[in-house]
Amino acid sequence: MKGSVVDPNRIYASQTSGWFGQIIQRSDDGGETWFQPGTPAGEATSSEDGMPKGESNKFVYDSSEETGKPLTTHQFYDGTLKPWVFKRVWHLEPSLDNPDVVYAGIEDAALFRSADGGQTWQELPALRGHGTGPQWQPGAGGLCLHTIILDPDNPQRIFVAISAAGAFRTDDGGATWKPINKGLHSLYIPDATAEVGHCVHHIAKHPSNSNILFMQKHWDVLRSDDAGDNWHEISGNLPTDFGFAIDVHAHEPETVYVVPIKSDSEHYPPEGKLRVYRSRSGGNEWEPLTKGLPQENCYVNVLRDAMAIDSLDSCGVYFGTTGGQVYGSSDSGDTWAPIVRDLPPVLSVEVQTLS
Amino acid sequence: MIVVVLPAHLRTPAGVTGDVNLEIEGAVTRRSILDALEARYPMLRGTIRDHVAGERRPMLRFFACSEDVTHDSPDAPLPEAIASGAEPFYIIGAIAGG
Numbered sequence: 001m002k003g004s005v006v007d008p009n010r011i012y013a014s015q016t017s018g019w020f021g022q023i024i025q026r027s028d029d030g031g032e033t034w035f036q037p038g039t040p041a042g043e044a045t046s047s048e049d050g051m052p053k054g055e056s057n058k059f060v061y062d063s064s065e066e067t068g069k070p071l072t073t074h075q076f077y078d079g080t081l082k083p084w085v086f087k088r089v090w091h092l093e094p095s096l097d098n099p100d101v102v103y104a105g106i107e108d109a110a111l112f113r114s115a116d117g118g119q120t121w122q123e124l125p126a127l128r129g130h131g132t133g134p135q136w137q138p139g140a141g142g143l144c145l146h147t148i149i150l151d152p153d154n155p156q157r158i159f160v161a162i163s164a165a166g167a168f169r170t171d172d173g174g175a176t177w178k179p180i181n182k183g184l185h186s187l188y189i190p191d192a193t194a195e196v197g198h199c200v201h202h203i204a205k206h207p208s209n210s211n212i213l214f215m216q217k218h219w220d221v222l223r224s225d226d227a228g229d230n231w232h233e234i235s236g237n238l239p240t241d242f243g244f245a246i247d248v249h250a251h252e253p254e255t256v257y258v259v260p261i262k263s264d265s266e267h268y269p270p271e272g273k274l275r276v277y278r279s280r281s282g283g284n285e286w287e288p289l290t291k292g293l294p295q296e297n298c299y300v301n302v303l304r305d306a307m308a309i310d311s312l313d314s315c316g317v318y319f320g321t322t323g324g325q326v327y328g329s330s331d332s333g334d335t336w337a338p339i340v341r342d343l344p345p346v347l348s349v350e351v352q353t354l355s
Numbered sequence: 356m357i358v359v360v361l362p363a364h365l366r367t368p369a370g371v372t373g374d375v376n377l378e379i380e381g382a383v384t385r386r387s388i389l390d391a392l393e394a395r396y397p398m399l400r401g402t403i404r405d406h407v408a409g410e411r412r413p414m415l416r417f418f419a420c421s422e423d424v425t426h427d428s429p430d431a432p433l434p435e436a437i438a439s440g441a442e443p444f445y446i447i448g449a450i451a452g453g
Contacts (some may be wrong), residue, residue: 039397057401097453
């Protein structure tokens with residue numbers, strides 16, 4: 001889920017299950033009430049001239065000759081070819097200037113956009129169809145587009161990340177895309193420096209700078225100073241550079257947070273100590289933040305969308321765990337306290353800073 | 356009048372608390388019931404059948420008069436008791452899990 005920065009009362013949420021598929025929910029009152037923004041019950045599903053009306057859970061790949069791209073195949077884990085099939089929405093990213101515009105990253109990986117508050121969705125097909133799509137393979141969670149970053153200084157620029165294809169950028173509002181994975185080095189794929197095929201877990205960017213990006217890859221924490229054209233590793237003294245979550249301080253563009261996880265097969269903090277690591281130098285030099293966090297027998301994971309930053313002067317930092325705890329720090333990470341302890345596994349943590 | 360029993364998970368999105376009553380003209384089949392259901396409750400489109408191919412979602416089953424009709428033709432006529440509303444048409448989520 002995620003709220004609009006333009007209208008804090010507007011929140012979008014993705015609800016999905018293997019039984020009943022995808023449902024998009026929207027709140028216009030800050031989460032008090034929720035509804036599906038498509039055609040209401042009892043109303044005709046097509047207009048008088050026969051045009052279909054909104055179906056907010058309908059995500060259909062655009063393979064039309066006029067605006068779309070052909071539905072090719074992508075690769076399964078073993079390299080066999082699979083058709084693109086919509087499975088679910090992984091991430092919703094509201095526009096920075098219009099509460100009715102929202103982007104959705106989906107599985108099988110593609111980017112969709114709604115301009116009517118989530119009633120209807122249209123694919124931005126040039127991403128799936130730019131050329132490398134047939135080489136994309138799923139990560140452990142599926143072939144999912146999980147990260148969408150909009151740029152407040154350049155509305156035409158969007159960054160996305162796909163597991164396990166990599167990172168991509170458009171500078172023309174989605175008309176054309178290119179992979180931005182140069183500098184990524186992944187030992188677990190046949191060509192460690194391939195153009196695509198990297199399991200990018202998450203990317204974070206400070207709003208004030210269009211070009212500086214921070215990445216938590218399957219293994220490795222990386223940084224780019226040129227909008228993803230080139231990356232270099234900044235794992236430095238981290239106890240392990242595997243992990244999922246990464247975020248940037250609200251007011252210090254060179255202060256970065258990660259939660260190191262032991263390994264790809266052992267999804268818990270090293271030594272059972274839950275530690276957020278902070279770098280105030282843009283990477284390489286990291287300090288463990290432990291005050292208020294369990295330092296023994298903690299075997300939870302922190303997932304990619306489960307960390308968030310508020311915009312208060314002291315910069316609050318928040319993260320959730322697969323054990324159902326949500327921790328908050330009101331002082332940039334120096335000290336922590338649990339906000340809640342007994343939720344189901346936390347997939348998503350978002351913060352709204354209300355005046 | 357046809358009576359449809361929705362799984363509990365779909366009652367909330369549909370905004371209903373009990374069974375659903377539908378009027379159907381012509382043959383009463385699984386397809387005509389689902390068409391009528393989706394026309395009245397558009398938010399259920401995609402939750403029972405795929406939007407594009409119209410295929411049943413894999414973990415759903417259909418029952419009529421205690422018979423499993425999940426794998427029958429979607430255009431096969433359903434029993435008179437369903438068509439008359441004497442018996443409900445069940446849409447059931449498969450039990451998968453502990």
